[in-house]
Amino acid sequence: MVVFPHAVEAVPRVDVDQPDPDRAADAGESVDERRPLVDLFGDLRTSRSGLSEREAARRLVVYGPNTLSRRTGRRWPRELLGQFTQPLAILLALAAVLAWFGGSPALAVAVVAVILLNAGFAFVQEMQAERAVEALAAFLPSTTSVLRDGVRSEIAARDLVPGDILIIAEGDRVCADARIIDGSLVLDLSALTGESMPATRSAGPADAGTSLLEAPDLVFCGTTCTGGEASTVVTRTGMHTELGRIAALSQRVSTERSPLEQQVRRATWIIAVVAVIVGVLFLPVGVWAGLGWAAAISFSIGLIVANVPEGLLPTITLALAAGVRDLARRGAVVKRLSAVETLGSTTVICTDKTGTLTENRMRVTQLWLPGAEYDTTTTTTVDDTRAKALAATAAACTTAQPPTEAQTAGSGDPTELALLRLAEELHVAVTPAGRDAARRAVFHFDAHLKRMSTVDEDAGTLVIRTKGALETVLPCCDQVLDPQGRLQPLDDGIRLDLQHTLDRYAARGLRVLAVAARTLDHGQHVPTDRQQAESGLTLLGLVAMVDPPRAGVAAAVAAAHRAGIRIHVITGDYGPTAAEIARQVGLGHEGRRIVAGDELDRLTDSELDTILAGGDEIVFARVSPEAKLRICEALRAQGETVAMTGDGVNDAPALRHADIGVAMGRSGTDVAREAATMVLTDDNFATIVVAVDAGRRVFANVRKFVLYIFAHAVPEVVPFLIFALSGGAIPLPLTVLQILAIDLGTETLPALALGREPAEPGLMDRPPRPRAAGVIDRALLVRAWLLLGGVSAVLVMGGYLFTLWRAGWHPGDPTGAGTPLHHAYLQATTITFAGIVACQIGTAFAARTDRASLFTIGLFTNRFLLWGIAFELVFTAAVIYTPPLQDIFGTAAVSPAQLAIIAPFPVVVWGVDELVRWARRRAV
Known part of the structure; x- marks a missing residue:
């Protein structure tokens, strides 16, 4: 038995000086x-x-050792400290300080506990060790x-x-x-x-x-x-x-803040400045209105507390965490909370081809035989014995190992794995054990010859099997099998047909292999000369294969297009092949542009900007890691929010630099998974669109509970302004502790429930919002402060004044402890407190939709909100009717008749907002 050398022997020594x-x-x-x-x-x-x-x-x-070095240094203390310097955390700390100086140390401790819990939770969620280099x-x-x-x-x-x-x-x-x-x-x-x-x-x-x-x-x-x-x-x-x-x-690349983080940071600093300015301006106004300096300072603190949205930080953190859990159940693991929202703002997806758009698994799609052709993607059975012989011969001329229980992906050349799968599908499976046992010699694939041959023993007869590029295998052949299985000379007609077939397959992005064989006469020995062995062959046919697109990718691309998202293909693969895959999944247009790596290197930054700003979807082929970074930076400089997908080692820098890096969990490398912000556990490109939908929903829901929280600032601030402007003639309708009870007690669970609101109809049919678009904009503030907040303030103050008036109060009458009107005053402040809670319920239902009517999604479809409102009512009842809490919060029990005053508040608040949205829809 002759086996061609599989080892490289030591070659004669060439005398060269040793290293200096x-x-x-x-x-x-x-x-x-x-x-x-x-x-x-x-x-x-x-x-x-x-x-x-x-x-x-x-x-x-x-x-030094042949290893990859990594940055060192203890970074976690700085990361943890950063959680306490977030604007919302600073605002919560301010609220805690004010509560302490306001005489409520218990509430101050509670607020500090909220700060610590949120900081710890966010730190654990977002802190990820730099394991990309490992x-x-x-x-x-x-x-x-x-x-x-x-x-x-x-x-x-x-x-x-x-x-x-x-x-x-x-x-x-x-x-x-x-x-x-x-x-x-x-x-x-x-x-x-x-x-x-x-x-x-x-x-x-x-x-x-x-x-x-x-x-x-x-x-x-x-x-x-x-x-x-x-x-x-x-x-x-x-x-x-x-x-x-x-x-x-x-x-070298660093992780930047997401759009949500930047917007919330900017908005909360604005809120903090406004709160302090309002509180400071109240001092001269209060003194001018007849209050003493001590009282004016006390109520300035109350105004600041009223303007600080204490519940915003925990609500955003927990809403994002809920989005993370939801995505994990749907096949996407997010390693940073804010990345959920970032996906929703994505305007451009830069996707790799291999393993992302495609399966990274070669698949035979076409078989050509003299006088016959089969599409293996549509033909369930092939009865042609020549096709079976073609598949068996191609599979025998391999060295790859097919998948096993221990190694589910198999090992070896993906092309050979595809040939083994073809033989199995045509019921002529070739086992590695049988193949290797029958092998007598192997001529390994040669880069110059572009072919490989084996010599195998089959039923006592030696058979030479060859596979490779048609242009190198065809010269070795002198005959073919006709449709009846008889040997026929290779004439010009067959050669022309072969050339046309090759051109046709190549235009479709298919890789073509020619398969040939020759049976040695009895008594002939195993040939040792390759040229001699690879001569006089019989061409069995052609095998065409492709790395096919993943199932569902085309539908996901169409959904992304409906959402106004562009998709560029950035790959190291061959340009025409990548363009064909792009065509199959619906990317670009006829005559789509291909920019090769060498062309990209020659482009100036302004020329690249012009190409990317054109609105077309482009195939970037043969690109380097630096080129991927350059494309990403150019897109981001144009104001795009970029999601970069990939699964290879070469994708790691771009995955880290993009607004959000998306790696494949199964087929992706550890490098890509560690560098990415989100990992698709199912390796399904369609999950990206699901994540975009989830990201948009999370952003919309953040706006909903921001609207809900901000709307209550007006009915909390107005009582202080009325008290100050009246010079104390109208007693203070609300206490600082009652404000904290609302902001940290009744407000939180309904706000969290709004974070779980289903997507509003048509959310994915809208274009992506601009990168500069904030969570808090003018439209939201007008709706929160003027519409919902204004209506709530009028209702609440009406209920407060009506309660005092029915008790016989007139402006200027004393209501302090020991006076006849003190109990009526406590009941009136309780009505103010309960009235704000009632308005919260109406605001919660109104905030569930931004454009559509609430009836289109159903009044009771958000069961989390219903449970949150139930808790809100129980907590409010405990504050009003439990003696220990009455002493803390300055409340008094109210009668059913007094409760009847505030019972319509939720319907009024929601109804006014519903009418305004109806009028806005009619105007469009």
Whole structure:
């Protein structure tokens, strides 16, 4: 039995000077991999027989271990401290201080507890260790094979140094950048470049204009060998490799605040300034109205407390957390709370192709036979015996391992895995054990010949099986099988048909393999000469395959387009192939533009801005990690909110730099998952659109409870203004403690329930909001303060004054402790407190929709809101009717007749808002 060499023997030693210690430190950084091999050996001070053990040990000290370094330093104290310097946290701290000086230490402690709980919760949710570089390090194997002193040996990958002779064989993970000396390799570069098709690399000079990643004789750290064997000379290790360069890019980009974080921070600072200004301006007004300085200062504090939305921070935090939990159940894990809202504001999605739009799983779609053609995607059964022979022959001429229980994805060349699946589908499955047992020789895939052949024993007969590119297999063939299975010479008509078929398949973005075979005569030996073996073959047919789009991607793209979102394809793959996939899923238009990496590099920033501002969806092909960052930055400079998807090592820097990075959970690399803000556990591109819908809903719901919370500031502030402007003739209708009871007690649960509100009809049919659009805008403030707040203030003050008037009160009458009207005054303030709560209920129902009528979504469809209102009523009743709480909050029990005064308040508040929305819809 003759088996072609699977190992590379040590080649004769070429005497070259050993590395100069003074130059060793620079070799890994300054060496030019493309110099002639003799010059390269000289630069690296090495030889074909490798380094000596002593020299390798010395270089390890000079260069350091072959690992990826990471930034160090304890960052968590700063991250945790940052939670307490958020504007909302500062406002809560201000409320706690005011409560303490207002004589309510218990409430002050409660507010501080809220600050601590929210800070801790947000810290745990958002604090993620910088594990991207550690994940990159996982791409380095633990051991590798090298030549040291002319002897092949296994060493730890971390001990590899520039100048080592590295032996790479099928199944190995490449652990350094190197140049091939002898042999040929088939490499899976998808994790590094995004290229879905395997690439061949072999010894030989490269064209000067070829990019580094496409050089035919260079291999790179982080890639995987799926076929062949070669000896290489290591040129770069550790952080000097291409993988290390990407690691450095990942560490340099920083995470910026989301649009929601920026808007809430800006809005809450405005609220804080307004609250302080109102409180300070009240001092001279109160003194002018006849109040003493002590009273004026006390009530200024009350005004500030009334303007501080104490419940806003916990409500936003918990609403975002609820959105995170909801997305996790739907296949998207979000690692930062605010990222949920960021998705909702997305205007552009920059998506990778391989593994994102496609399955990253080659699939045979077409079979061509003389006189017949089959579409394997629509044909459930193929009875043609020639097709079965074609599939069985192609599957036998492989080295890949199909999926097993232990290894669900299989291993080896994706093309060969597709051929094994084809044979199984046509019921002529080839098992690895049977295939390897029958094999007598193998001519590995050659990058120059572009074909592979095996010699197998089948029922005592030797059979040569060949597969490869049609242009290289066809010259080896002199006959074909006709439709009746008889041998027929390869005439010009068949050759022309083959060429037309090849052109037709190539136009559809398919990869085409030709399959041929020859049965040796009885008594013939296993051929040792490749040229002799690969001659006189019979062409069995053509196999065409593609990396197909994922199911549901086209529908997701259509939904994104309806939502006004553009999608650019940014891939390391071949441009026409990526454009064809884009066409299949509905991206771009006929004649869609393809911008290759070299063209992108030549574009100036202004030219790139012009292209991106044109409104078209573009396919960027053969792009580098830096180019992805450049595209992302250009889009963001134009005011776009960018979601970047990806699954490879090369995607990590862009995933971190985008407004939100989206990685694939199953097929994606650990690097991409760690660098991304959101991970799709189901690897479904359609989940991105689901997440966009959820993000828009979260943003809309944040506006709803902001509206709900802000609307109560007016009925809380107006009583203080009336008291001050009347010079005390109208007693204070509300106390500071009652305000805190509303803001931290009755308000929180209904606000949280609004955060769980279903999406309003038509939410995904609207264009994305502008990046500068705030959570709090003029329309929201007018609706909150003028409409809902104004109506609530009128109702509340009416109920307060009516209660005092019925008790016989007149302006200026004393109502302090010990006076005849004191109990009536307590009941009147209780009516004010309860009236605000009643108006809260009406505001909650009104806030459920922004444009549509409440009846379109149903009055009782939000059960969380119903439970929140029930708690609100129970809490209010406890404050009013429980003696200990009456003493704390200054309330008194009220009669059913007095409660009847405020009973219509919810309907009035909601009804007025419903009428205004009806009029607004009619006006459109």
